[in-house]
Amino acid sequence: MRPRRARDTRRRELSQNFLRGKEVAGWFVDLSDLNPRGLVLEVGGGEGIISEAAAARCRELKVYELDAAFVAKLEKRLSHHGNIHVVAGDFLSARPPDETFQVIGNVPFSITAPVIDWCLNAVALDSATFITQLEYARKRTGDFGRWSLLTVRTWPFFSWELRGRISRTEFRPVPRVDAGVLQLIQRARPLIPSSRYRAYERMVELGFTGVGGSLHASLSTRFPTARVSRAFAAAGVERDRVVAFVHPSEWLDIFEALNARG
Structure with missing residues (x-):
């Protein structure tokens, strides 16, 4: 050779x-x-x-x-x-x-x-x-x-x-x-506080399990369905959206809405 x-x-x-x-x-x-x-x-x-x-x-x-x-x-x-x-x-x-x-x-x-x-x-x-x-x-x-x-x-x-x-x-x-x-x-400044990151990570990992065929269905296995629906509406994400097609910024919006007080 x-x-x-x-x-x-x-x-x-x-x-x-x-x-x-x-x-x-x-x-x-x-x-x-x-x-x-x-x-x-x-x-x-x-x-x-x-x-x-x-x-x-x-x-x-x-x-x-x-x-x-x-x-x-x-x-x-x-x-x-x-x-x-x-x-x-x-x-x-x-x-x-x-x-x-x-x-x-x-x-x-x-x-x-x-x-x-x-x-x-x-x-x-x-x-x-x-x-x-x-x-x-x-x-x-x-x-x-x-x-x-x-x-x-x-x-x-x-x-x-x-x-x-x-x-x-x-x-x-x-x-x-x-x-x-x-x-x-x-990022110079994280988009969420470090103290809340573990909760965000758990939500993301749950969402990617694919349970139920949609992100909404997966999150509803841990959070009340009505609460998830309100979070999706606030984030402007359709309930039947497949997990992979949810933009990272929308994940953050859903997380904030799910954890909003009141």
Whole structure:
């Protein structure tokens, strides 16, 4: 097997699909809206194309790379950037910084979910901008017209946005599907108080059980039906609306109406 073909086979096995050109990498970094005075973590430096584009956009960049085959190459390629530190290790094992920080990366498709979970649990996170499978990005941001449990559950604290799309032909090796740019931003002020979040989360989890075939029916298994009906009317949500088609902001309206006094 020729060296390049062997290398591409290894990348496919590790779910590594690297951007081919600097132009797309620069466009991605532009979308990330990095703080020029801030700390940025990059998930999977790979060949360093995103790292180089981000170097001039932040105070400090920590590039995490698990694949030993790329660590030395990254250190050599990025050595002239005094604000870049290459970390040989697993990003998922890193302790989140105490200071405000941002995360970027062309995330291996196979670890998108755990990387997102890491970010959601990082107290000081400002934003996270990732290249993911397009379908994943569309699912999490409501681009299909439907909303996932994870998005609705975290909506009081995070916004989810599909910032752009990248053709599969912009990667090497070429993946089977196009990619999307997914941005997760932690809200400066939560949409509900932290003290009430557990009650909201329980309501959302109940709603997604699918009992009765509609959100109204599911919530009526815990709350009085008349009370649920009044909450739906106040939120402007039809009683027969299927759970996945209820916008996160409508969930919050229903929650507030269900818990209104008087």
